[in-house]
Amino acid sequence: MLSLVSKNKPAISASVLASARIIRLASTSATATTSATSPTSSSKPETSAVKRSGTGPMSFKTRKAIETEYNDKPTVVILGSGWGAISFLKHIDTKRYNVSIISPRNYFLFTPLLPSAPVGTVDEKSIIEPVVNFALKKKGNVTYYEATATSINTDRNTVTIDSLSNVASLNGSSKSSNIAALQQNDSAEVKYDYLITAVGAEPNTFGIPGVEKYGNFLKEIPHSLQIRKKFAANLDQANMLPPGDPERKRLLSIVVVGGGPTGVETAGELQDYVNEDLRKFLPSLADEVQIHLVEALPIVLNMFEKKLSSYAQTVLEKTSIKIHLKTAVSKVEANHLVAKTKNDDGTTTEETIPYGTLIWATGNKARPIVTDLFKKIPEQAKNTRALTINNYLQVIGTKNVFAIGDNAFIGLPPTAQVAHQQAEYLAKSFDKMSQLPQFHEKLANRKNKYDLLFEENKFKKFNYIHFGALAYLGSEKAIANITYGKRSLYTGGGLITFYIWRLSYLAMLLSARLRFKVITDWMKLAFFKRDFFKGL
Ligand SMILES: Cc1cc2nc3c(=O)[nH]c(=O)nc-3n(C[C@H](O)[C@H](O)[C@H](O)COP(=O)(O)OP(=O)(O)OC[C@H]3O[C@@H](n4cnc5c(N)ncnc54)[C@H](O)[C@@H]3O)c2cc1C
Numbered sequence: 044m045l046s047l048v049s050k051n052k053p054a055i056s057a058s059v060l061a062s063a064r065i066i067r068l069a070s071t072s073a074t075a076t077t078s079a080t081s082p083t084s085s086s087k088p089e090t091s092a093v094k095r096s097g098t099g100p101m102s103f104k105t106r107k108a109i110e111t112e113y114n115d116k117p118t119v120v121i122l123g124s125g126w127g128a129i130s131f132l133k134h135i136d137t138k139r140y141n142v143s144i145i146s147p148r149n150y151f152l153f154t155p156l157l158p159s160a161p162v163g164t165v166d167e168k169s170i171i172e173p174v175v176n177f178a179l180k181k182k183g184n185v186t187y188y189e190a191t192a193t194s195i196n197t198d199r200n201t202v203t204i205d206s207l208s209n210v211a212s213l214n215g216s217s218k219s220s221n222i223a224a225l226q227q228n229d230s231a232e233v234k235y236d237y238l239i240t241a242v243g244a245e246p247n248t249f250g251i252p253g254v255e256k257y258g259n260f261l262k263e264i265p266h267s268l269q270i271r272k273k274f275a276a277n278l279d280q281a282n283m284l285p286p287g288d289p290e291r292k293r294l295l296s297i298v299v300v301g302g303g304p305t306g307v308e309t310a311g312e313l314q315d316y317v318n319e320d321l322r323k324f325l326p327s328l329a330d331e332v333q334i335h336l337v338e339a340l341p342i343v344l345n346m347f348e349k350k351l352s353s354y355a356q357t358v359l360e361k362t363s364i365k366i367h368l369k370t371a372v373s374k375v376e377a378n379h380l381v382a383k384t385k386n387d388d389g390t391t392t393e394e395t396i397p398y399g400t401l402i403w404a405t406g407n408k409a410r411p412i413v414t415d416l417f418k419k420i421p422e423q424a425k426n427t428r429a430l431t432i433n434n435y436l437q438v439i440g441t442k443n444v445f446a447i448g449d450n451a452f453i454g455l456p457p458t459a460q461v462a463h464q465q466a467e468y469l470a471k472s473f474d475k476m477s478q479l480p481q482f483h484e485k486l487a488n489r490k491n492k493y494d495l496l497f498e499e500n501k502f503k504k505f506n507y508i509h510f511g512a513l514a515y516l517g518s519e520k521a522i523a524n525i526t527y528g529k530r531s532l533y534t535g536g537g538l539i540t541f542y543i544w545r546l547s548y549l550a551m552l553l554s555a556r557l558r559f560k561v562i563t564d565w566m567k568l569a570f571f572k573r574d575f576f577k578g579l
């Protein structure tokens with residue numbers, strides 16, 4: 044069952060685990076839990092604690108009347124609050140499992156619209172949804188820890204976490220007087236019966252010097268704010284310099300490295316801002332902004348069929364984005380980068396591209412917690428990219444650890460679509476597991492061939508249905524290849540596809556609140572300029 048094993052802290056019960064937020068969310072009180080039926084039934088409640096951040100209570104536990112008795116339920120710990128984790132939370136039956144989420148980010152981020160955020164086409168707050176909003180919709184209790192998981196300890200079914208908030212104030216209440224609260228940066232271990240790892244991936248620099256120091260990634264909300272701040276500051280500075288000044292030219296140069304969908308969509312959005320907003324009040328500056336898109340391959344958006352990527356390239360070039368193909372960046376300095384272009388005759392040309400703003404979008408790599416797990420599971424030892432999983436999404440070599448999304452590899456691309464479908468599938472599997480008599484015990488007692496138990500019990504294998512791909516190019520044009528599995532339903536590019544793109548993303552948004560906010564932002568664009576504030 045859920046418990047926190049905190050170094051050098053006295054034991055406290057799980058019932059006082061919740062943060063100050065309990066008071067606001069509680070409808071009844073809940074009790075501590077023990078599990079006799081889970082795969083790791085030896086696990087008992089041990090030391091517990093939660094934390095609050097310095098900026099307000101973030102960790103929480105919801106409480107529902109239905110949840111007064113839940114002693115025999117296995118505990119599922121979910122790592123992450125992204126596509127995989129939140130989609131799983133939405134579908135898992137919390138009457139059958141105690142669910143805990145651990146993530147340093149207390150909100151879900153709708154990544155498909157992240158490229159629209161730096162220039163204010165959509166507001167950052169319009170594409171995030173607090174974890175608590177999903178948790179409150181569940182019938183059972185959900186506990187959230189605002190913490191970073193630093194190690195998965197499969198030998199003792201625990202996850203080591205580093206607290207990002209603290210619960211010092213809980214000590215003041217009479218009920219929780221025995222709490223040795225975790226402070227920010229304290230370390231503790233959380234026990235699980237089942238672990239769902241959905242920590243995603245992190246930006247890959249390929250070890251290229253200078254990228255970490257000078258580049259801006261676009262993977263999280265703070266990245267969006269950093270890009271806007273940098274670009275806005277550069278516009279300010281450039282405006283103070285006379286036309287023709289090389290420094291003005293550099294400041295107005297934006298280099299986007301990586302011609303995958305992140306790089307293309309970001310370049311398109313930046314150019315939209317320049318053409319539609321900046322031009323209205325600083326036309327000469329807008330004319331001088333030059334966006335470069337640098338891609339190592341001979342084509343941008345190589346995951347689309349050739350005619351769509353060629354169309355994309357034409358649209359980008361028409362809007363004056365300069366595309367450098369077969370060009371790989373090898374070094375980044377404070378004000379310029381070095382790139383090598385492969386020529387048709389086999390030779391290589393090296394060029395220096397000055398930049399004011401550098402956006403690095405060359406794909407992702409495994410997070411340290413995942414690479415650390417590779418070393419602990421012999422079957423995963425040769426991996427570098429992600430955890431290999433079987434058809435039931437079990438991490439190969441484990442019985443009670445499952446992986447979904449970008450941190451898992453099953454031969455599918457690292458997309459939200461895949462993460463979402465895996466999460467839905469896994470929640471259904473968990474339903475079935477809880478309905479089959481003695482399934483948890485049988486899995487716990489199994490010594491090898493863990494996947495066979497799923498096969499013997501006729502669990503369906505995960506079957507991915509590809510619904511296609513879409514990408515925004517800027518100037519109200521998008522490309523789309525909409526499919527149902529192998530059947531192609533629509534292939535196109537242009538204005539109509541742009542509206543299909545918008546409708547598809549509205550459908551993908553995980554909550555009514557997000558839909559409302561995004562629609563409002565898009566409507567606002569018809570009447571007002573983008574919110575492009577340096578400090579916000
Ligand atoms: C700009 C951009 C646009 C995209 N657009 C699309 C699109 O249009 N369509 C599409 O299908 N895909 C798109 N993707 C890809 C998609 O976002 C990912 O494939 C998807 O987010 C993967 O889901 P995930 O749950 O594996 O990871 P994520 O959604 O990245 O979530 C990972 C979670 O784990 C948390 N975490 C990280 N480290 C730890 C830790 N140590 N302990 C605990 N928690 C941790 C993070 O805070 C986060 O909450 C886009 C990606 C980007 C960057």
Ligand SMILES: NC(=O)c1ccc[n+]([C@@H]2O[C@H](COP(=O)([O-])OP(=O)(O)OC[C@H]3O[C@@H](n4cnc5c(N)ncnc54)[C@H](O)[C@@H]3O)[C@@H](O)[C@H]2O)c1
Nearest residue numbers: 301302303304305337338339340371372405406457513514
């Ligand atoms: N609209 C969408 O569907 C959408 C949007 C964004 C991301 N995604 C998904 O998210 C994942 C990541 O996408 P992404 O665009 O961030 O990465 P990506 O891996 O798809 O593309 C990265 C690109 O960077 C290039 N590159 C790598 N190193 C380079 C270097 N040194 N110099 C120049 N170019 C270099 C690669 O050749 C590649 O084309 C993918 O699975 C993608 O499908 C989807």
